Amino acid sequence: MRFEYHSMSLNLPISPLQFIPDHPGKDRGISLFIKRDDLLHPDIQGSKARKLAAILPGIKQSHPGGIVTFGGAFSNHLHAVATAGKVFNIRTVGIVRGEHIDIQNATLRVVSELGMTLIPMPKTRYDAIKEQAEIFMGDEFSQCYFLPEGGSTAEAVMACAAIPVEILAQLQHDHPELDFKPLYICAPAGTGCTAAGVVAGLNASSSQVLIFPVSSHDFEESTILRFLSDTHRSGDGVANKFKIVYEYTFGGFAKLHPPVMAFVRSFYQETNILLDPVYTAKMLFGIYQMLDQGAFQPGSTVVMLHTGGIQGWKGFRERYGMAGMV
Numbered sequence: 599m600r601f602e603y604h605s606m607s608l609n610l611p612i613s614p615l616q617f618i619p620d621h622p623g624k625d626r627g628i629s630l631f632i633k634r635d636d637l638l639h640p641d642i643q644g645s646k647a648r649k650l651a652a653i654l655p656g657i658k659q660s661h662p663g664g665i666v667t668f669g670g671a672f673s674n675h676l677h678a679v680a681t682a683g684k685v686f687n688i689r690t691v692g693i694v695r696g697e698h699i700d701i702q703n704a705t706l707r708v709v710s711e712l713g714m715t716l717i718p719m720p721k722t723r724y725d726a727i728k729e730q731a732e733i734f735m736g737d738e739f740s741q742c743y744f745l746p747e748g749g750s751t752a753e754a755v756m757a758c759a760a761i762p763v764e765i766l767a768q769l770q771h772d773h774p775e776l777d778f779k780p781l782y783i784c785a786p787a788g789t790g791c792t793a794a795g796v797v798a799g800l801n802a803s804s805s806q807v808l809i810f811p812v813s814s815h816d817f818e819e820s821t822i823l824r825f826l827s828d829t830h831r832s833g834d835g836v837a838n839k840f841k842i843v844y845e846y847t848f849g850g851f852a853k854l855h856p857p858v859m860a861f862v863r864s865f866y867q868e869t870n871i872l873l874d875p876v877y878t879a880k881m882l883f884g885i886y887q888m889l890d891q892g893a894f895q896p897g898s899t900v901v902m903l904h905t906g907g908i909q910g911w912k913g914f915r916e917r918y919g920m921a922g923m924v
Contacts, residue, residue, distance in 0.1 A: 608647055612768075615633055615772070616632045616871070618631065618869065622890035623890075631901045633902065634904050642678050664691065670851075671700065674910060680708075690712075691717065692709060693727060696718060748791055758795020762783055786903070787812065794825030796903065797809075809843065810846055814850075845884065852876050852917070854914075858879050861886070871904070876907060882902055
Protein backbone atom coordinates (compact mmCIF):
# COMPACT_ATOMS: atom_id res chain seq x y z
CA MET A 599 0.00 0.00 0.00
CA ARG A 600 1.04 3.58 -0.59
CA PHE A 601 0.76 5.93 2.38
CA GLU A 602 2.04 9.27 1.13
CA TYR A 603 -0.55 11.69 2.55
CA HIS A 604 0.37 14.33 5.10
CA SER A 605 -2.77 16.42 5.64
CA MET A 606 -6.21 15.45 6.92
CA SER A 607 -7.73 16.12 3.51
CA LEU A 608 -8.12 13.30 1.02
CA ASN A 609 -8.18 15.77 -1.90
CA LEU A 610 -10.37 13.42 -3.90
CA PRO A 611 -10.45 13.81 -7.69
CA ILE A 612 -13.53 13.70 -9.89
CA SER A 613 -14.01 10.02 -10.63
CA PRO A 614 -14.24 9.09 -14.33
CA LEU A 615 -17.51 8.44 -16.13
CA GLN A 616 -16.84 5.50 -18.44
CA PHE A 617 -18.99 4.74 -21.47
CA ILE A 618 -19.98 1.09 -22.01
CA PRO A 619 -20.74 0.71 -25.74
CA ASP A 620 -21.91 -2.91 -25.83
CA HIS A 621 -24.93 -3.82 -23.71
CA PRO A 622 -28.46 -5.24 -24.14
CA GLY A 623 -30.11 -1.81 -24.51
CA LYS A 624 -27.90 -0.38 -27.24
CA ASP A 625 -30.35 -1.25 -30.04
CA ARG A 626 -32.98 0.93 -28.34
CA GLY A 627 -30.66 3.92 -28.23
CA ILE A 628 -29.89 3.58 -24.53
CA SER A 629 -26.50 4.94 -23.39
CA LEU A 630 -24.82 3.12 -20.51
CA PHE A 631 -22.09 4.59 -18.30
CA ILE A 632 -20.26 3.57 -15.14
CA LYS A 633 -19.29 6.22 -12.59
CA ARG A 634 -15.92 4.91 -11.44
CA ASP A 635 -15.82 5.77 -7.75
CA ASP A 636 -13.71 2.61 -7.42
CA LEU A 637 -10.88 4.81 -8.77
CA LEU A 638 -11.34 7.67 -6.28
CA HIS A 639 -8.42 6.81 -4.01
CA PRO A 640 -5.49 4.39 -4.30
CA ASP A 641 -5.94 2.92 -0.83
CA ILE A 642 -9.33 3.82 0.66
CA GLN A 643 -12.01 1.73 -0.99
CA GLY A 644 -14.36 3.45 -3.44
CA SER A 645 -17.16 5.70 -2.25
CA LYS A 646 -16.09 5.06 1.34
CA ALA A 647 -13.48 7.73 0.63
CA ARG A 648 -16.23 10.29 0.01
CA LYS A 649 -17.85 9.48 3.34
CA LEU A 650 -14.60 9.64 5.28
CA ALA A 651 -13.48 12.84 3.57
CA ALA A 652 -16.56 14.47 5.08
CA ILE A 653 -15.46 13.82 8.69
CA LEU A 654 -11.65 13.56 8.68
CA PRO A 655 -10.68 17.26 8.69
CA GLY A 656 -10.11 18.30 12.30
CA ILE A 657 -11.06 14.95 13.83
CA LYS A 658 -7.79 14.70 15.76
CA GLN A 659 -8.58 17.97 17.51
CA SER A 660 -12.26 17.28 18.17
CA HIS A 661 -11.87 13.59 19.09
CA PRO A 662 -8.28 12.86 20.17
CA GLY A 663 -9.25 9.33 21.23
CA GLY A 664 -9.71 8.30 17.60
CA ILE A 665 -12.58 6.62 15.75
CA VAL A 666 -14.81 3.78 16.96
CA THR A 667 -16.94 2.21 14.27
CA PHE A 668 -18.96 -0.89 13.38
CA GLY A 669 -19.04 -3.61 10.74
CA GLY A 670 -19.28 -7.26 9.82
CA ALA A 671 -16.58 -9.86 9.31
CA PHE A 672 -15.82 -8.82 5.70
CA SER A 673 -16.74 -5.15 6.00
CA ASN A 674 -15.54 -2.72 3.32
CA HIS A 675 -16.26 0.02 5.84
CA LEU A 676 -13.93 -1.37 8.53
CA HIS A 677 -11.24 -1.79 5.88
CA ALA A 678 -11.64 1.82 4.73
CA VAL A 679 -11.61 3.27 8.25
CA ALA A 680 -8.56 1.21 9.23
CA THR A 681 -6.76 2.42 6.10
CA ALA A 682 -7.65 6.05 6.84
CA GLY A 683 -6.41 5.57 10.39
CA LYS A 684 -3.08 4.30 9.06
CA VAL A 685 -2.83 7.11 6.50
CA PHE A 686 -3.54 9.89 9.01
CA ASN A 687 -2.19 8.29 12.21
CA ILE A 688 -5.60 8.11 13.88
CA ARG A 689 -6.44 5.40 16.40
CA THR A 690 -9.24 3.17 15.13
CA VAL A 691 -11.41 0.62 16.91
CA GLY A 692 -13.77 -1.77 15.12
CA ILE A 693 -16.77 -3.30 16.85
CA VAL A 694 -17.31 -6.47 14.81
CA ARG A 695 -20.69 -8.15 14.52
CA GLY A 696 -20.47 -11.75 15.74
CA GLU A 697 -18.97 -13.18 18.91
CA HIS A 698 -17.19 -16.08 17.23
CA ILE A 699 -16.05 -14.56 13.95
CA ASP A 700 -12.63 -15.40 12.55
CA ILE A 701 -10.50 -12.32 13.13
CA GLN A 702 -7.86 -13.89 10.88
CA ASN A 703 -10.10 -13.88 7.81
CA ALA A 704 -8.89 -12.11 4.69
CA THR A 705 -10.47 -8.75 5.59
CA LEU A 706 -10.03 -8.58 9.36
CA ARG A 707 -6.44 -9.78 9.20
CA VAL A 708 -5.57 -6.81 6.96
CA VAL A 709 -7.66 -4.45 9.10
CA SER A 710 -5.75 -5.55 12.18
CA GLU A 711 -2.41 -5.18 10.40
CA LEU A 712 -3.42 -1.61 9.54
CA GLY A 713 -3.66 -0.92 13.27
CA MET A 714 -7.36 -1.21 14.03
CA THR A 715 -8.27 -2.75 17.38
CA LEU A 716 -11.02 -5.32 16.83
CA ILE A 717 -13.70 -6.10 19.43
CA PRO A 718 -16.05 -8.94 18.42
CA MET A 719 -19.56 -8.65 19.89
CA PRO A 720 -22.62 -10.91 19.98
CA LYS A 721 -25.19 -9.59 17.54
CA THR A 722 -27.66 -8.46 20.19
CA ARG A 723 -25.03 -6.43 22.03
CA TYR A 724 -23.60 -5.18 18.73
CA ASP A 725 -27.03 -3.84 17.76
CA ALA A 726 -27.47 -2.21 21.16
CA ILE A 727 -24.08 -0.51 21.02
CA LYS A 728 -24.81 0.82 17.53
CA GLU A 729 -27.83 2.62 18.97
CA GLN A 730 -26.22 3.97 22.16
CA ALA A 731 -22.48 3.63 21.70
CA GLU A 732 -21.35 6.22 24.24
CA ILE A 733 -23.38 4.62 27.03
CA PHE A 734 -22.16 1.08 26.38
CA MET A 735 -18.49 1.81 25.67
CA GLY A 736 -17.75 3.79 28.82
CA ASP A 737 -14.91 6.13 29.75
CA GLU A 738 -12.25 4.31 27.74
CA PHE A 739 -13.73 5.71 24.54
CA SER A 740 -15.07 9.00 25.89
CA GLN A 741 -12.87 11.05 23.53
CA CYS A 742 -13.63 8.96 20.46
CA TYR A 743 -15.76 9.76 17.45
CA PHE A 744 -18.44 7.09 17.09
CA LEU A 745 -18.85 6.54 13.38
CA PRO A 746 -22.05 4.65 12.46
CA GLU A 747 -22.00 1.42 10.49
CA GLY A 748 -21.19 2.08 6.85
CA GLY A 749 -19.99 5.60 7.64
CA SER A 750 -23.62 6.70 7.55
CA THR A 751 -23.60 10.29 8.79
CA ALA A 752 -25.45 13.40 7.64
CA GLU A 753 -22.09 14.71 6.43
CA ALA A 754 -21.62 11.56 4.35
CA VAL A 755 -25.04 11.97 2.74
CA MET A 756 -24.13 15.49 1.67
CA ALA A 757 -20.71 14.34 0.44
CA CYS A 758 -22.39 11.71 -1.73
CA ALA A 759 -24.80 14.35 -3.03
CA ALA A 760 -21.86 15.49 -5.19
CA ILE A 761 -22.07 12.26 -7.20
CA PRO A 762 -25.07 13.17 -9.43
CA VAL A 763 -23.76 16.72 -9.78
CA GLU A 764 -20.50 15.31 -11.15
CA ILE A 765 -22.36 12.88 -13.41
CA LEU A 766 -24.53 15.60 -14.94
CA ALA A 767 -21.53 17.88 -15.50
CA GLN A 768 -19.60 15.04 -17.15
CA LEU A 769 -22.51 14.11 -19.40
CA GLN A 770 -23.10 17.71 -20.43
CA HIS A 771 -19.42 18.28 -21.17
CA ASP A 772 -18.62 15.03 -23.00
CA HIS A 773 -22.04 13.96 -24.29
CA PRO A 774 -24.17 17.07 -24.88
CA GLU A 775 -26.33 15.11 -27.30
CA LEU A 776 -27.82 13.32 -24.28
CA ASP A 777 -29.25 16.51 -22.74
CA PHE A 778 -32.93 16.39 -21.84
CA LYS A 779 -33.14 12.62 -22.26
CA PRO A 780 -34.42 10.45 -19.39
CA LEU A 781 -31.65 9.71 -16.90
CA TYR A 782 -31.43 6.80 -14.48
CA ILE A 783 -28.67 6.66 -11.87
CA CYS A 784 -28.30 3.20 -10.35
CA ALA A 785 -26.78 2.94 -6.87
CA PRO A 786 -26.15 -0.11 -4.68
CA ALA A 787 -27.13 0.04 -1.02
CA GLY A 788 -26.07 -1.49 2.26
CA THR A 789 -27.14 1.01 4.90
CA GLY A 790 -28.52 3.29 2.15
CA CYS A 791 -26.35 6.31 2.98
CA THR A 792 -24.61 6.60 -0.40
CA ALA A 793 -27.85 6.04 -2.29
CA ALA A 794 -29.59 8.68 -0.18
CA GLY A 795 -26.82 11.12 -1.06
CA VAL A 796 -27.35 10.43 -4.75
CA VAL A 797 -31.06 11.12 -4.29
CA ALA A 798 -30.31 14.32 -2.37
CA GLY A 799 -28.02 15.65 -5.09
CA LEU A 800 -30.12 14.77 -8.15
CA ASN A 801 -32.10 17.77 -9.32
CA ALA A 802 -32.40 17.06 -13.03
CA SER A 803 -35.84 16.75 -14.57
CA SER A 804 -36.81 13.41 -16.17
CA SER A 805 -34.41 11.59 -13.85
CA GLN A 806 -34.65 8.89 -11.20
CA VAL A 807 -32.37 7.03 -8.82
CA LEU A 808 -32.74 3.25 -8.88
CA ILE A 809 -31.53 1.77 -5.59
CA PHE A 810 -30.36 -1.86 -5.51
CA PRO A 811 -30.17 -3.04 -1.87
CA VAL A 812 -27.82 -5.89 -1.04
CA SER A 813 -30.59 -7.31 1.16
CA SER A 814 -34.31 -6.68 1.26
CA HIS A 815 -34.42 -7.22 5.03
CA ASP A 816 -35.39 -3.98 6.83
CA PHE A 817 -34.63 -1.91 3.72
CA GLU A 818 -37.61 0.22 2.75
CA GLU A 819 -38.43 3.64 1.33
CA SER A 820 -38.30 4.96 4.89
CA THR A 821 -34.65 3.82 5.10
CA ILE A 822 -33.74 6.41 2.47
CA LEU A 823 -36.13 9.07 3.74
CA ARG A 824 -34.59 8.93 7.22
CA PHE A 825 -31.20 9.84 5.75
CA LEU A 826 -32.81 12.70 3.84
CA SER A 827 -34.71 14.18 6.78
CA ASP A 828 -31.95 16.71 7.47
CA THR A 829 -31.39 17.70 3.85
CA HIS A 830 -34.91 17.85 2.36
CA ARG A 831 -38.06 19.60 3.48
CA SER A 832 -41.08 17.38 3.85
CA GLY A 833 -43.44 17.54 0.92
CA ASP A 834 -40.82 18.38 -1.71
CA GLY A 835 -41.59 15.19 -3.66
CA VAL A 836 -38.31 13.50 -2.78
CA ALA A 837 -39.92 10.04 -2.67
CA ASN A 838 -40.67 10.37 -6.37
CA LYS A 839 -36.97 10.76 -7.13
CA PHE A 840 -36.07 7.15 -6.35
CA LYS A 841 -37.26 3.58 -6.67
CA ILE A 842 -35.99 0.54 -4.78
CA VAL A 843 -35.26 -2.53 -6.91
CA TYR A 844 -35.55 -5.66 -4.77
CA GLU A 845 -35.30 -8.33 -7.45
CA TYR A 846 -31.52 -8.77 -7.42
CA THR A 847 -30.54 -9.45 -3.79
CA PHE A 848 -29.98 -13.17 -4.56
CA GLY A 849 -30.20 -14.36 -0.99
CA GLY A 850 -28.72 -11.34 0.74
CA PHE A 851 -25.33 -10.05 1.77
CA ALA A 852 -22.25 -11.87 0.40
CA LYS A 853 -24.21 -14.82 -1.00
CA LEU A 854 -22.77 -16.65 -4.00
CA HIS A 855 -25.00 -16.75 -7.10
CA PRO A 856 -23.28 -18.59 -9.98
CA PRO A 857 -24.97 -16.64 -12.82
CA VAL A 858 -23.75 -13.39 -11.24
CA MET A 859 -20.22 -14.78 -11.00
CA ALA A 860 -20.31 -15.81 -14.65
CA PHE A 861 -21.49 -12.30 -15.55
CA VAL A 862 -18.69 -10.68 -13.52
CA ARG A 863 -16.07 -12.76 -15.31
CA SER A 864 -17.51 -11.99 -18.75
CA PHE A 865 -17.86 -8.28 -18.01
CA TYR A 866 -14.27 -8.10 -16.73
CA GLN A 867 -12.97 -9.81 -19.86
CA GLU A 868 -14.89 -7.39 -22.10
CA THR A 869 -14.23 -4.12 -20.27
CA ASN A 870 -11.34 -4.68 -17.83
CA ILE A 871 -13.65 -3.32 -15.11
CA LEU A 872 -13.75 -5.49 -11.99
CA LEU A 873 -17.01 -5.35 -10.05
CA ASP A 874 -17.11 -6.15 -6.36
CA PRO A 875 -18.76 -9.46 -5.37
CA VAL A 876 -21.24 -8.09 -2.84
CA TYR A 877 -22.79 -4.92 -4.23
CA THR A 878 -21.98 -3.87 -7.79
CA ALA A 879 -21.88 -7.38 -9.29
CA LYS A 880 -25.50 -8.06 -8.39
CA MET A 881 -26.56 -4.57 -9.37
CA LEU A 882 -25.02 -4.57 -12.83
CA PHE A 883 -26.29 -8.10 -13.43
CA GLY A 884 -29.74 -6.69 -12.66
CA ILE A 885 -29.24 -3.63 -14.85
CA TYR A 886 -28.28 -5.82 -17.80
CA GLN A 887 -31.35 -7.99 -17.24
CA MET A 888 -33.55 -4.88 -17.03
CA LEU A 889 -31.99 -3.54 -20.24
CA ASP A 890 -32.71 -6.85 -21.92
CA GLN A 891 -36.32 -6.78 -20.70
CA GLY A 892 -36.98 -3.20 -21.87
CA ALA A 893 -37.31 -1.71 -18.38
CA PHE A 894 -35.65 1.58 -19.41
CA GLN A 895 -37.15 4.10 -21.78
CA PRO A 896 -35.73 3.99 -25.33
CA GLY A 897 -33.12 6.70 -25.84
CA SER A 898 -32.49 7.08 -22.10
CA THR A 899 -29.18 7.33 -20.27
CA VAL A 900 -28.32 4.80 -17.57
CA VAL A 901 -25.44 5.44 -15.17
CA MET A 902 -24.28 2.79 -12.72
CA LEU A 903 -22.34 3.91 -9.64
CA HIS A 904 -19.32 1.68 -8.97
CA THR A 905 -18.80 2.11 -5.24
CA GLY A 906 -15.57 0.09 -5.01
CA GLY A 907 -15.34 -2.68 -2.44
CA ILE A 908 -12.81 -4.65 -4.47
CA GLN A 909 -11.09 -5.82 -1.28
CA GLY A 910 -14.17 -7.99 -0.74
CA TRP A 911 -12.87 -10.50 -3.29
CA LYS A 912 -10.31 -11.75 -0.75
CA GLY A 913 -13.03 -12.78 1.66
CA PHE A 914 -15.23 -14.12 -1.13
CA ARG A 915 -12.46 -16.40 -2.36
CA GLU A 916 -11.74 -17.50 1.19
CA ARG A 917 -15.40 -18.34 1.75
CA TYR A 918 -16.26 -19.98 -1.60
CA GLY A 919 -12.94 -21.23 -2.98
CA MET A 920 -12.67 -21.51 -6.75
CA ALA A 921 -16.37 -20.66 -7.18
CA GLY A 922 -15.67 -17.24 -5.66
CA MET A 923 -12.81 -16.30 -7.99
CA VAL A 924 -12.89 -14.03 -11.01
